[in-house]
Amino acid sequence: MRKLEMYFGPQHLGMVGNFSITLQVEGDRILEAEANPGYLHRGFEKLMEQRTWMQNFPLVCRINVVEPDHIELIYAMGVEKLAGIEVPERGKYIRSIYCELARVASHLFGLWAYANMLGFDTVANWAMYHRDLLLDLFEELTGARVYHIYIRPGGVRRDFPAGFEDKIVKTLHKIGSKVPDYNSTFFENKLFEKRAKGIGKISLQEAINMGAVGHAIKALGMKYDIRKIEPYAAYDQVDWNVPTRKDGDAFSRLLAIRDDMIESVHMIFKLIDKMPKKGDVYTKTPNPFKWRIPDGEAYVRCESSRGELGLYIVSDGGLNPYRVHFRTPSYSHGLTILEKALVGENIADVGNIMISFYVVAPEIDR
Amino acid sequence: MKKLKDKIEDLFDNVIINDFYQNRIFVKTNKESVVSLLNYLKELGYDHLALVSCVDHVEENEFELVYILSAYIHNEHENQEKTNIIIKTRISREKAKFTSIINLFENAEPYEREIFELFGVDFVGHPRLKPLFLEINYETPPFRKDFDTRKFVDDFFANIPIIEEIEDEK
Numbered sequence: 001m002r003k004l005e006m007y008f009g010p011q012h013l014g015m016v017g018n019f020s021i022t023l024q025v026e027g028d029r030i031l032e033a034e035a036n037p038g039y040l041h042r043g044f045e046k047l048m049e050q051r052t053w054m055q056n057f058p059l060v061c062r063i064n065v066v067e068p069d070h071i072e073l074i075y076a077m078g079v080e081k082l083a084g085i086e087v088p089e090r091g092k093y094i095r096s097i098y099c100e101l102a103r104v105a106s107h108l109f110g111l112w113a114y115a116n117m118l119g120f121d122t123v124a125n126w127a128m129y130h131r132d133l134l135l136d137l138f139e140e141l142t143g144a145r146v147y148h149i150y151i152r153p154g155g156v157r158r159d160f161p162a163g164f165e166d167k168i169v170k171t172l173h174k175i176g177s178k179v180p181d182y183n184s185t186f187f188e189n190k191l192f193e194k195r196a197k198g199i200g201k202i203s204l205q206e207a208i209n210m211g212a213v214g215h216a217i218k219a220l221g222m223k224y225d226i227r228k229i230e231p232y233a234a235y236d237q238v239d240w241n242v243p244t245r246k247d248g249d250a251f252s253r254l255l256a257i258r259d260d261m262i263e264s265v266h267m268i269f270k271l272i273d274k275m276p277k278k279g280d281v282y283t284k285t286p287n288p289f290k291w292r293i294p295d296g297e298a299y300v301r302c303e304s305s306r307g308e309l310g311l312y313i314v315s316d317g318g319l320n321p322y323r324v325h326f327r328t329p330s331y332s333h334g335l336t337i338l339e340k341a342l343v344g345e346n347i348a349d350v351g352n353i354m355i356s357f358y359v360v361a362p363e364i365d366r
Numbered sequence: 367m368k369k370l371k372d373k374i375e376d377l378f379d380n381v382i383i384n385d386f387y388q389n390r391i392f393v394k395t396n397k398e399s400v401v402s403l404l405n406y407l408k409e410l411g412y413d414h415l416a417l418v419s420c421v422d423h424v425e426e427n428e429f430e431l432v433y434i435l436s437a438y439i440h441n442e443h444e445n446q447e448k449t450n451i452i453i454k455t456r457i458s459r460e461k462a463k464f465t466s467i468i469n470l471f472e473n474a475e476p477y478e479r480e481i482f483e484l485f486g487v488d489f490v491g492h493p494r495l496k497p498l499f500l501e502i503n504y505e506t507p508p509f510r511k512d513f514d515t516r517k518f519v520d521d522f523f524a525n526i527p528i529i530e531e532i533e534d535e536k
Contacts, residue, residue, distance in 0.1 A: 038499040046509055081387065208413055208438055211473035217438070224438055229447050230389065299390060299434055299450055301416070312419050312432060312452075327417040327434070335476040365499060 001026050006347070010039050014351030016113045017361035019334070021354070025347060033342035033350075035335050040365040048324050053079055053153070054288035056321070061147045063326060064363045066109050069102035070304035071326070072151040077232065078313040078324075079153040081298040083285075087233075090279040091155030096234040097271050098141075098150065100264045101168070104175075105134040106305040107261045114254060114355045115186060118195050123186040130175045137171055140164070155282025165272050172265050179262070187258060196251035200341045200353035203248065210340065211332040214307020215260060216357055219245045219252040226303040238270040250356035257358075260305075292319060306330060306358045326366060334359035370410075370449070378403060389448050397455045401465055404433060404453065408470060411446050412437045418467075418477035420485045424511040428456045429487060431464060457487070466491040484509035 006023045009015035018039035024032040044063060048056045060075045061068030073095065080087070087095070108131040115124040135145045141164065142148040142157070150157050186192055202212070204220045217224050223242040227235040243259030245252035285291065295317035301310040310327030334357070341353055371383050374393065381403075382394040395403060412435040419432040433453040437446040457464055466489040467474050478489045479498045486507035489495060506513045 041499040209472045211415055299452055310416050312417055314421055323421045325419040332473040336473045
């Protein structure tokens with residue numbers, strides 16, 4: 001049969017985000033795949049070297065469009081580590097609750113993309129609607145729907161407004177009451193099982209070699225979660241589990257995402273119950289235009305909804321960072337693992353596999 | 367953690383080890399022993415390469431390559447996964463060259479491509495060392511400290527001819 005070169009993206013209905021994959025196909029089997037990032041490269045890490053420590057916040061949140069909150073968190077954690085700032089107790093709880101809300105919103109967005117890809121439009125619309133309810137909460141808290149710029153070094157920008165905890169609980173109950181419907185229409189649907197089972201399968205050894213993190217490794221039965229390994233914010237204050245699956249295909253990755261979402265919602269309830277009712281939410285920091293951070297270097301990490309997110313940050317004692325480098329989970333998922341996982345699969349499953357790994361293009365390009 | 371520090375110091379000369387943060391070990395070493403050190407740590411169970419980074423120390427005319435390792439959970443009581451090992455080495459800025467570590471860690475491939483493109487470090491043994499992100503070739507790789515972004519913007523965008531306004535046809 002004749003060999004063909006095909007382009008999947010950046011202009012393709014099945015492509016989510018500005019990303020492209022060049023495929024070598026024979027019939028409809030993929031022989032070789034090459035990922036082409038770069039459509040969104042904005043050179044943030046270079047730009048950050050020319051701005052003050054505080055001015056970088058509006059930049060960093062744009063590294064991941066779907067969930068800017070964890071990127072803000074990791075940058076704030078890096079600055080705190082270098083400058084030796086502690087976060088007050090209530091600030092830590094607010095950070096945790098806020099990041100878990102962001103995780104649920106991001107998973108719902110991922111579910112929208114995935115369901116849309118497979119043609120489950122009803123489920124996709126539900127997911128988008130429920131994400132929007134969470135965006136309303138963010139809007140009330142921070143004034144913005146997508147890029148919140150809420151976390152700052154030393155804590156969070158402002159306290160919860162009066163009665164906000166009840167609103168969170170109410171909204172999450174509303175979304176939670178829809179879980180049986182999600183299950184019966186999507187997760188327990190035979191059509192989903194047929195399209196996803198055994199697709200995009202990687203073995204545990206391959207996953208370890210290629211640096212898989214997040215639900216890609218949780219779907220292989222490994223409880224690798226930074227929130228457990230190295231608890232930051234208030235994750236060590238409450239009891240929770242890392243949900244895992246066995247098979248390592250698109251099906252178990254999606255189920256791992258669903259379980260993670262449910263676990264997050266339970267965690268938020270526990271955090272709200274245990275949260276100190278009064279107290280500071282941030283530690284005062286010096287005037288941002290004159291803030292010099294002592295020279296040194298640090299590597300910090302947290303668990304975003306896609307997996308281990310890291311930041312290597314170097315200061316030379318000046319007004320700006322000397323070097324920042326983000327370790328984003330989509331980087332190895334989208335560039336190394338995807339190229340391997342696509343070989344031997346069907347053309348119709350390219351989008352399916354890509355979204356099941358949760359590849360977000362701006363995170364790769366930065 | 368103390369034990370690991372001693373082990374590394376016994377086996378390798380020319381290493382300076384700092385642990386000024388909890389759960390972070392900073393290892394400074396010369397460029398010859400980086401690959402064998404990475405190999406040794408991988409066999410010890412530090413099998414997750416989190417990041418390969420590069421820092422441009424322009425005043426000392428050197429690049430600093432940074433390899434950050436941690437461990438997946440294999441042995442729950444050893445708590446290996448809590449530690450990040452940060453291995454740093456200096457190479458010369460002129461005709462910068464280093465050994466590729468792809469056969470040790472597969473996910474180093476895009477990181478090395480990125481550093482090749484943005485800093486101009488040549489990785490020997492890399493199978494497809496071609497640009498990853500950028501569209502045009504720059505004389506100075508753009509993430510080097512001596513790349514003047516403002517000057518580049520002025521030169522580059524000033525040279526784009528202005529499109530003359532098209533008169534409305536009535």
